Amino acid sequence: xxETARIVRFHAFGDADVLQLETAxxxxxxxxxxxxxxxxxxxxxxDVLFRQGKYVWTPQLxxxxxxxxxxxxxxxxxxxxxxxxxxxxxxxxxFSPNEYGVYGDAALxxxxxIAEFPASLSFEQAASCLVQYLTAWGALIHFGKVRKGDFxxxxxxxxxxxxxxxxxxxxxxxxxxxxxxxxxxxxxxxxAGADHVVVTxxxxxxxxxxxxxxxxxxxxxxxxxxxxxxxxxVACAAKGATLFxxxxxxxxxxxxxxxxxxxxxxxxxxxDVHEVIEDRTLLEQGLDYLFTAFESGALVxxxxxxxxxxxxxxxxxxMEAGHQVGKVVVTAGK
Numbered sequence: 001x002x003e004t005a006r007i008v009r010f011h012a013f014g015d016a017d018v019l020q021l022e023t024a025x026x027x028x029x030x031x032x033x034x035x036x037x038x039x040x041x042x043x044x045x046x047d048v049l050f051r052q053g054k055y056v057w058t059p060q061l062x063x064x065x066x067x068x069x070x071x072x073x074x075x076x077x078x079x080x081x082x083x084x085x086x087x088x089x090x091x092x093x094x095f096s097p098n099e100y101g102v103y104g105d106a107a108l109x110x111x112x113x114i115a116e117f118p119a120s121l122s123f124e125q126a127a128s129c130l131v132q133y134l135t136a137w138g139a140l141i142h143f144g145k146v147r148k149g150d151f152x153x154x155x156x157x158x159x160x161x162x163x164x165x166x167x168x169x170x171x172x173x174x175x176x177x178x179x180x181x182x183x184x185x186x187x188x189x190x191x192a193g194a195d196h197v198v199v200t201x202x203x204x205x206x207x208x209x210x211x212x213x214x215x216x217x218x219x220x221x222x223x224x225x226x227x228x229x230x231x232x233x234v235a236c237a238a239k240g241a242t243l244f245x246x247x248x249x250x251x252x253x254x255x256x257x258x259x260x261x262x263x264x265x266x267x268x269x270x271x272d273v274h275e276v277i278e279d280r281t282l283l284e285q286g287l288d289y290l291f292t293a294f295e296s297g298a299l300v301x302x303x304x305x306x307x308x309x310x311x312x313x314x315x316x317x318x319m320e321a322g323h324q325v326g327k328v329v330v331t332a333g334k
Contacts, residue, residue: 002026003025003026004023004024004025004026005023005024005026005104005105005106006021006022006023006024006104006105006309006332007021007022007023007024007064007101007103007104007105007106008020008021008022008064008065008066008101008103008104008309008312009022009062009063009064009065009101010051010059010061010062010063010065011061011062012061013051013052013053013059014051014052015052015320016051016313016314016316016317016320017313018051019051019065019312019313019316021309021310021312026106027106027108028075028077029075029076029077029080029108030077030078030108031077031078031079031080032077032079032080032110032111032112033076033077033080033108033109033110033111034073034075034076034077034080034084034108034109034110034111034114035073035074035075035076035106035107035108036069036071036072036073036074036089036091036102036106036107036108036109036114037071037072037073037074037105037106037333038069038070038071038102038104038105038106038107038332038333039070039071039072039123039124039127039331039332039333040069040070040071040122040123040124040126040127040128040306040329040330040331040332041066041068041069041102041103041127041309041329041330041331041332042066042068042069042127042128042129042130042131042160042327042328042329043066043315043316043319043327043328043329043330044067044068044131044160045159045224045247045249045319046067046131047065047066047067047097047316047319048316048319048320050063050065050097051063051065051316057096057097057098059097059098060098063097063098063101064097064098064100064101064102064103064104065097065101065103066097066101066102066103066107067091067093067095067097067100067101067102067131068090068091068093068102068127068128068130068131069090069091069102069103069107069109069127070088070089070090070091070117070123070124070126070127071088071089071107071123071333072086072087072088072089073085073086073087073089073114074086076111077111080111081111084111084114087116088116088117088119088123088126089114089115089116089117090114090115090117090126090127090129090130091107091109091113091114091130092112092113092114092115092130092277092283092287093113093130093131093273093277094110094112094113094274094277094278094283095109095110095113100113103309103312103330104309104332105309105332105333115287117129117291117294118291118294118295120294120295120297121294121301123331124303124306124329124331125300125301125303126301127329128160128301128302128303128326128327128329129164129290129294129301130290131160131161131273132159132160132161132163132164132327133164133168133290133299133301134273134276134277134283134286134287134290135161135164135246135273135276136161136164136165136168136222137168137276137286137289137290138271138273138275138276138282138286139222139244139246139269139271140152140165140168140169140172140220140222140244141168141172141289142276142282142285142286143242143244143269143271144220144222144242144244146168146169146172146173146174146220147172147173147174148172148173148174149173149174149175150169150172150173150174150175150219150220151174151175151177151209151212151213151216151217151218151219151220151238152165152169152174152175152176152177152218152219152220152221152222153177153179153209153218153220153221153222153223153233153236154166154169154176154177154178154179154194154222155179155221155222155223155224155225155229155233156179156180156223156224156225156247156249157178157179157180157185157189157194157197158178158180158182158185158188158189158324158325158326159224159324160302160304160324160326160327160328161224161246162178162222163192163302163325163326163327164299164301164302165222166178166189166192166193166194167192167193167298167299167300168299170193170195171293171298171299174220175195175196176193176194176195176196177194177195177196177197177198177209177212177213177218178194178196178197178198179197179198179200179205180197180198180199180200181199181200181201182199182201183199183201183202185325186199188325189325192302192325192326196212198212205232205233205235205236206232206235206236209236210236213238216238217236217237217238217239217241217264218236218237218238218241219238219240219241219242220241220242220243220244221233221236221237221241221242221243221244222244222246223243223244223245223246223247224245224246224247224248224249225247225248225249225250226245226247226248226249226250226254227248227249227250227251227252227253227254228250228252228253228254228255229250230254230255230256230257231255231257231260234256234257234260234261234264234266235257235260237264237266238264239264239265240264240265240266240267241264241266241267242266242267242268242269243266243267243268243269244269244271245268245269245270245271246270246271246272246273256268301326301327302325302326302327303326303327303329304323304324304325304326304327304328305318305324305328305329306328306329306330306331307328307329307330307331308330308331308332309330309331309332311330312330315328315330
């Protein structure tokens with residue numbers, strides 16, 4: 001084994017340029033930990049917010065970064081299960097990047113935060129599946145209970161979580177209405193399985209959704225944006241609809257149009273994937289659903305672009321530019 005590994009850290013908050021690829025001693029896992037030879041890492045919007053100092057965890061500088069990776073276990077801590085050694089695993093993001101950042105050639109993570117992934121998935125796919133698919137499963141399947149014929153409105157649909165949601169709605173028999181700002185992404189969303197695509201740059205969101213649904217509106221709305229789009233989303237809702245607010249990408253104040261919400265008996269569910277991750281029974285149900293669906297081909301991780309670890313800054317810039325349709329993945333190791 002080498003004595004050192006490359007890791008990514010940042011020493012100040014800021015844009016992608018603050019990310020530095022550094023060489024560090026290869027640490028041995030402590031009690032309750034395992035060490036991964038990292039093969040691939042998923043880049044998430046939360047990683048961008050974390051390095052900017054705008055996420056739920058405040059970085060402890062100099063800070064590691066990243067919570068989503070796939071690789072091979074090469075060591076376990078004292079008293080750990082040696083049967084993990086040599087297995088292909090992905091990380092369950094049930095930890096703070098302040099404690100266990102995974103960007104790099106090697107990473108320590110809690111033994112309770114790994115799972116073997118289906119052999120049908122590559123390392124790149126495994127590193128690009130859990131955050132977005134588990135997020136979508138919790139909202140759409142567990143809480144939302146999407147059923148055949150349901151209209152489901154998906155904003156920021158070209159994101160990795162949006163693409164996961166398109167596949168999940170289809171698998172459940174629902175009808176997806178994908179929303180994007182860019183006309184250039186319309187065909188890619190249709191190719192990904194969206195039943196309908198609304199381009200907000202070119203039209204009236206509520207008018208188009210009502211036309212698609214025959215005036216009924218969407219029973220489920222899955223939104224990571226919030227801000228000043230909320231008024232239009234409420235106008236898109238069916239009576240008795242649920243709006244899952246799972247992000248705040250907008251920098252505009254979020255104002256709820258209460259009169260329209262009253263008229264529709266609207267439920268707004270503020271939701272985060274950790275609501276699933278922190279409940280072990282719920283997490284296991286979600287993993288079982290996802291791994292079964294990956295093995296059957298009902299769900300297939302969509303990767304927009306891969307970057308080598310040496311280009312971690314470029315990977316973050318690509319994420320921030322918003323050109324991706326699917327997941328941004330960084331590769332490392334052999």
